[in-house]
Amino acid sequence: MSQKITSLKEAKMQKTFKIITILFILFGFGQIGFTAEKELLGAGATFPYPLYSKMFDVYHKESGVKVNYQAIGSGGGIRQLINKTVDFGGSDAIMSEKDQAEAGGPILHIPTCAGAVVITYNLPGSPQLKFTPDIIGDIFLGKIKKWNDRRLQEINPGTNLPDMNITVVHRSDGSGTTFIFSDYLSKVSNEWRGQVGKGTSLKWPTGIGGKGNPGVAGLVQQTPGSIGYVELIYALQNKMPYGMVKNKKGNYIQANLKSTTLAANTTLPDDMKVSLTDTDSPDGYPISGFTWLLVFQEQDYARRSKEKAKELVKLLWWMTHEGQVHAEPLHYAPLSPKAAEKAEKLIKSISYKGSSLIQ
């Protein structure tokens, strides 16, 4: 007899529990639906993260739209965009043909700023050194093993280079910085192009790896006689010495905002899928690159609403116009007028069901 009572009590409890669960789910979904319009999701490159972080914070204050950006790396950004889990991806690397095909629709590369990859090193006295493209290639290939190598001494006559081994430090994680650097080396060294190639993750011939820009900088700072490549911003903030690099026109250029911006001052294709390395510009720094925001050109996919697409386009327009003032204080090179013009055209070409979203 009491078993029946027990089961009735249990039945009542179960029913209450079910109702609570359903209410919870409805409420939860309702919340998601409610806030969906006012939030954008992005993921990708770590290099522009400080700038994006600032930009999104200001944008939120000005427009009320919250932008959530996860700095998981250029490759990660590309992958998430292809998986359609984010509204936009951030990348310092141009999407490969394979990834483009996998995406299933044209993806626009909208530049937001440009950066420089500098060659930093750890030598007693932190002398200011000069490097030529072939010397950089041979150091990272492991062919030049000592700091007082004849070739290094030749282009740095005033400096007393020590008899120390060169320890190469590279990135252990896949990164856009590596992509820009290896893209440059592939252009200036036939041997590099044949043996290693360009990419976000490489089969490095020599050296040790550090995780992220901080990892490489940390290892260089600690290892006497080491050499590595990091984003300019990072070398500046950690007061690390970095070398002047000889560019295509034969000038030794120091990396700074000016020379990076000048490097971008070359013929830019309409789709902005351009590499800035080994630039033709006479005063441009040769190891520079754009960083892009990747978006689908046709925004009607995966049940996206027109409102969401409009918000995205507004954000992109803001980032390439009003938002650019935040670049310089954070040591990022803002878009040149030519680059901004191309960016505008690209943003205008974003469509929803065929019709443009912005005039």
Place this chain on the structure above:
Amino acid sequence: MKAAHFSKVAFAEIFFRKLLSLAGVFIIIILLAILFTLFISSFPAIRTFGLYFFSGSTWDPVRSEFGALPFLIGTLATSLLALAISIIFSLPIAIFLGEYFTQGGKATFIKSMIELLAGVPSVIYGFWGLFVMAPLVRKLELSLGVAPLGVGIFTASLILAIMIIPYSASLGREVISLVPADLKEAAYSLGATRLEVIQKVILPYAGSGILAGILLSLGRALGETMAVTMVIGNRNSIPNSIFSPANTLASIIANEFTEATDSLYLASLVELALVLFLVTTFLNTLGKWIIHRMAVNR
């Protein structure tokens, strides 16, 4: 009334037992699901490379050539070396705390400190390794005439050893303190010295327990990611000396997974995870078999 009460109790018993067995089954299902997912996701790589994956020593994402050998060697080298170093410390600690210094405030203090070692997040070990251990190892390398990198298998093994000491020390101490007093008394009454009692009574009795602790340590060492990746040097090739930089299975997955764009690259990374899973399972099974043999022989 009595019958009603009895059936209620019986129901509770059956319900509780079913809940427990459900929990057990749940764990097995999750484990099998993990294995299954790893297998499915790595299938493109398994199909492309086959068994050559285990003997291939090239890791080239640009040319899509992948081989697991450098990482397999890196994982085994660092884990086994770390285990060897940690046993030198954890066994004496276990004996000291289990036999000599069992009660009192100081003993409790030491026990808590050792347990605290296990609680330190691995990222912190990584930072400490990079900023404290690496310069020391660098000095050592300079004095030995080896490339003063500071990072490499040796540094990673040292950090790992410190991380895994608590697991074997705590478990070891537990089993040593559980050795029945009458066995020890009997030995003493036969004229055995303290050292002899430890050698001939305590260690054989607690042997399987101590080994279980060591096995736990090994499992921890095999899977440790963050601390290792910060001090191992991240060189994707087979190490040729104890001071060379290298890479482990866990460390390369952590480094490259979020950025792997091409599907063969991703599948190869997942296959590395599968390899790690299988290596851990194999070593665990081997360890359990050894423990079983020891227990049986006694």
